[in-house]
Amino acid sequence: xxxxxxxxxxxxxxxxxxxxxxxxxxxxxxxxxxxxxxxxxxxxxxxxxxxxxxxxxxxxxxxxxxxxxxxxxxxxxxxxxxxxxxxxxxxxxxxxxxxxxxxxxxxxxxxxxxxxxxxxxxxxxxxxxxxxxxxxxxxxxxxxxxxxxxxxxxxxxxxxxxxxxxxxxxxxxxxxxxxxxxxxxxxxxxxxxxxxxxxxxxxxxxxxxxxxxxxxxxxxxxxxxxxxxxxxxxxxxxxxxxxxxxxxxxxxxxxxxxxxxxxxxxxxxxxxxxxxxxxxxxxxxxxxxxxxxxxxxxxxxxxxxxxxxxxxxxx
Numbered sequence: 062x063x064x065x066x067x068x069x070x071x072x073x074x075x076x077x078x079x080x081x082x083x084x085x086x087x088x089x090x091x092x093x094x095x096x097x098x099x100x101x102x103x104x105x106x107x108x109x110x111x112x113x114x115x116x117x118x119x120x121x122x123x124x125x126x127x128x129x130x131x132x133x134x135x136x137x138x139x140x141x142x143x144x145x146x147x148x149x150x151x152x153x154x155x156x157x158x159x160x161x162x163x164x165x166x167x168x169x170x171x172x173x174x175x176x177x178x179x180x181x182x183x184x185x186x187x188x189x190x191x192x193x194x195x196x197x198x199x200x201x202x203x204x205x206x207x208x209x210x211x212x213x214x215x216x217x218x219x220x221x222x223x224x225x226x227x228x229x230x231x232x233x234x235x236x237x238x239x240x241x242x243x244x245x246x247x248x249x250x251x252x253x254x255x256x257x258x259x260x261x262x263x264x265x266x267x268x269x270x271x272x273x274x275x276x277x278x279x280x281x282x283x284x285x286x287x288x289x290x291x292x293x294x295x296x297x298x299x300x301x302x303x304x305x306x307x308x309x310x311x312x313x314x315x316x317x318x319x320x321x322x323x324x325x326x327x328x329x330x331x332x333x334x335x336x337x338x339x340x341x342x343x344x345x346x347x348x349x350x351x352x353x354x355x356x357x358x359x360x361x362x363x364x365x366x367x368x369x370x371x372x373x374x375x376x
Contacts, residue, residue: 075115076108076114077108079159080104080105080150084097087100093242094239095217095221095242099146100146100149103142103143103147104147107125107143107147128147129143140171141171144165147165148163177315177316178312179309179316179317180304180305180309180310180313182317184301185206187302188206188294190301191300192297197280198280198293200265201277201278201280202293202294204255204258204259204261206294207254208234208258209311210314212234212249212251212255212331212332213328213331213332214234214236214249214332215242215311216291216308216311218240218242218333220275220286220287221240221284222240222275222277223272223273223275225272226276227276229256232250232253232256234249235248236249241333247330247333263276269282291307294307314331314332315332
């Protein structure tokens, strides 16, 4: 029988204090600000649901099981994300002597469908039409939709970009290493239409915001979180009669670039893929589109129709 674990006198810390120590350690390891935000969000969510779990290992282990049982009806990606952050946190707690074992051990990762889910350009057009460009937020939404569709930049990267990262004259945008999810800097290109939308957005910014307010900021000049942009895009989607998420704009950018003739290397560079294996998911989707189009429009199929073989006569 496993021995009950309680924090020693030396380690009488709350979960909030331990979590902040963990995040400080991760920050010292060079983790991105967005990653630190995710640690606090996912781990904090667990402890807010199970506030009495910390301090007794058996109680903590049961709380973890209850937590993932509650998540069992969620999408595999949501389940796996919670598992990832909690397992990393508790593994660190074991190494630091806060826990005798990792309570997430034994909980298996769920199989995810990694198929990209782009939306039609017609759906994006409805989104753009639904943006009220007479207001700052509407103008920002319009420019951000175009920017994501044009570049495939991750929403968390787009929301951290400053005016200095945009070279609208050369139609280039620099994604610094500290902004990039992969911690590798890159330069993406944009179309003149996107550049004009960003230029209009920058032109209406109050001078008091200065150059430190992100390009795609809130109406008060404050940085936006990905969750805020997700919520905002959901409101626009309902108004437009479609359903589009920030990451679907990224998926749509990749597939439409490939359909338009861009090479896999160009798409990988634009989207910030470290490996072409990630880009191949989009290539496969485009190839499936080609197969469907070919089956529907093949001149050979029209000239030489498939003969339907009659079934054998039964005795």
